[in-house]
Amino acid sequence: MITVEHLTKRYGExxxxxxxxxxxxxxxxxxxxxxxxxxxxxxxNMITGCxxxxxxxxxxxxxxxxxxxDKAKRxxxxxxxxxxxxxxxxxxxxxxxxxxxxxxxxRELTRQIGAVICQTRLExxxxxxxxxxxxxxxxxxGIAQALLGDPKINILDEPTVGLDxxxxxxxxxxxxxxxxxxxxxxxxxxxSEVQAICEKVLIIAKGKxxxxxxxxxxxxxxxxxxxxxxxxxxxxxxxxxxLKGMEGISAWQMKRAxxxxxxxxxxxxxxxxxxxxxxxxxAFAGKQxxxxxxxxxxxxxxxxxxxxxxxxxxxxxxxxxxxxxxxAADQ
Amino acid sequence: xxxxxxxxxSGYFHSLTAYIFGAFLMAFVGIGAMIYNIQQAVANFExxxxxxxxxxxxxxxxxxxxxxxxxxxxxxxxxxxxxxITSVQVVAGKYLALLAVYFIPLCIVSIYPWMFARYGEVYLxxxxxxxxxxFMMGAALISVGMFISSLxxxxxxxxxxxxxxxxxxxxxxxxxxxxxxxxxxxxAVLWVLSCLLGVMIRFLxxxxxxxxGAAFVLIAATGAAYWIKPExxxxxxxxxxxxxxxxxxxxxxxxxxxDLTSIVYYCTVIGFFLFxxxxxxxxxxxx
Numbered sequence: 001m002i003t004v005e006h007l008t009k010r011y012g013e014x015x016x017x018x019x020x021x022x023x024x025x026x027x028x029x030x031x032x033x034x035x036x037x038x039x040x041x042x043x044x045n046m047i048t049g050c051x052x053x054x055x056x057x058x059x060x061x062x063x064x065x066x067x068x069x070d071k072a073k074r075x076x077x078x079x080x081x082x083x084x085x086x087x088x089x090x091x092x093x094x095x096x097x098x099x100x101x102x103x104x105x106x107r108e109l110t111r112q113i114g115a116v117i118c119q120t121r122l123e124x125x126x127x128x129x130x131x132x133x134x135x136x137x138x139x140x141x142g143i144a145q146a147l148l149g150d151p152k153i154n155i156l157d158e159p160t161v162g163l164d165x166x167x168x169x170x171x172x173x174x175x176x177x178x179x180x181x182x183x184x185x186x187x188x189x190x191x192s193e194v195q196a197i198c199e200k201v202l203i204i205a206k207g208k209x210x211x212x213x214x215x216x217x218x219x220x221x222x223x224x225x226x227x228x229x230x231x232x233x234x235x236x237x238x239x240x241x242x243l244k245g246m247e248g249i250s251a252w253q254m255k256r257a258x259x260x261x262x263x264x265x266x267x268x269x270x271x272x273x274x275x276x277x278x279x280x281x282x283a284f285a286g287k288q289x290x291x292x293x294x295x296x297x298x299x300x301x302x303x304x305x306x307x308x309x310x311x312x313x314x315x316x317x318x319x320x321x322x323x324x325x326x327x328a329a330d331q
Numbered sequence: 332x333x334x335x336x337x338x339x340x341s342g343y344f345h346s347l348t349a350y351i352f353g354a355f356l357m358a359f360v361g362i363g364a365m366i367y368n369i370q371q372a373v374a375n376f377e378x379x380x381x382x383x384x385x386x387x388x389x390x391x392x393x394x395x396x397x398x399x400x401x402x403x404x405x406x407x408x409x410x411x412x413x414x415x416i417t418s419v420q421v422v423a424g425k426y427l428a429l430l431a432v433y434f435i436p437l438c439i440v441s442i443y444p445w446m447f448a449r450y451g452e453v454y455l456x457x458x459x460x461x462x463x464x465x466f467m468m469g470a471a472l473i474s475v476g477m478f479i480s481s482l483x484x485x486x487x488x489x490x491x492x493x494x495x496x497x498x499x500x501x502x503x504x505x506x507x508x509x510x511x512x513x514x515x516x517x518x519a520v521l522w523v524l525s526c527l528l529g530v531m532i533r534f535l536x537x538x539x540x541x542x543x544g545a546a547f548v549l550i551a552a553t554g555a556a557y558w559i560k561p562e563x564x565x566x567x568x569x570x571x572x573x574x575x576x577x578x579x580x581x582x583x584x585x586x587x588x589x590d591l592t593s594i595v596y597y598c599t600v601i602g603f604f605l606f607x608x609x610x611x612x613x614x615x616x617x618x
Binding site for chain 1: 406408
């Protein structure tokens, strides 16, 4: 549906997006994840034709965005980071303009405006001035605009930013609903959001693609970072002795808590977490030392994200390579 | 384009812009008609238009300051870029809407000569010819104002620059008498203009090589021409200032001559500045 090939954007010396290539298929919700300044908005602006690329190309359903922008743009509905609203108009006037610019006319225009107002729950607000609407409603007008013309692809740049929790839930439901009929690409730096609604995640860091896979697969990729943390009622050297005698542990960190107990974080080298938890439990029980807490730490998207975006990405290549394998396996 | 045109028109008529512009234009024409046609009982409506033309210094910036600058300020330009319409369509739609807002009060004004003709001898062809030229001159000034608005997102800045540019153009003929008419003076000014052109190219295309190249070639060419045949540049600067004045050309119509070359000149100015406006919009995309 969307093919991005070697997309690069340079501003003088600064490279905002660096040789980005990926392919987005029809009918899923894709999450575009990255820290602030990673190049999310720049990439989205280039995909939607709002910004030219220094190098590379973008194809929307086979149409090149830079060569046949008219045909490519008809397939897209875009909500930029800041909703592009005319403040001194009402949502109805605004949607009418956008619909007409997208080539809708007469009865079809009226029908579609009615439909998107209904979908984004703007009923009752359509004749108020946009300037007087709350942030949540403004955001909905922005989304309604992107839905007009029934585009096959919706690109939403941080659609839930600045909304209250109830509005966030509503917008997420709407996005999920949209994802059933069309392709939705949304950007975010909120991990839980992406985890909650996206079927595939693209992580970008410093303008480069760091990972592209389903959230569950990404978590699996980072099993290396899993471990066990526990609190033991014992002296540090006793804990050390027990841990030295165990297999499957690569490293550990110890800290003495204020109440005299020892907090330990163990990194697992091999084996299942549950097996290791069991042997830890019995090892301490055998020495008559109580374990007050025992928690298995699983990698979540957050760890993946931090690892990919903060380190200088030696893992990124691996994540990319393996993600292709797991994608193949999925099919 | 039709969508942009309709949208702009509804914007002008929903806000005060169209009414303020129309009211001011008609007030100026009204005052002029009262002074010349009624109190002094002159039968030439052309003089009124000539009297009103100075009002463009204020009227055009009122109309054009927000046309593109406001899109940038509200970030709605991003919407225009993402919609399946081209920059040419956006600029054409916006310009036609501005012309419509300007055309409506002018339609009312064009009743005046006909009214005066009922009470005395009025040479109508000269009156209506002048009204047509007045429309063309306004259209040219609006295209200049629109281009200036596309350069910034600051409305005040857009208005200020437009006022000074139009004022400079208005007085360029009187100023022409005071500038140096020597050959070297003209060459020096041409060099400065070449540098300015280079800066403009640099700003619009972001291509430094092209900007330096164009400026250098122009400077070298004028320098060489001056060295070979300095008399070419004798009195060139004042002549150039007279030729470029949009207002001076309008006075030809006021004196009763329907000068087609001036109409062509107005059309060229319109085309040139609309082209620059499109480039300025595209440049944003190429950043």
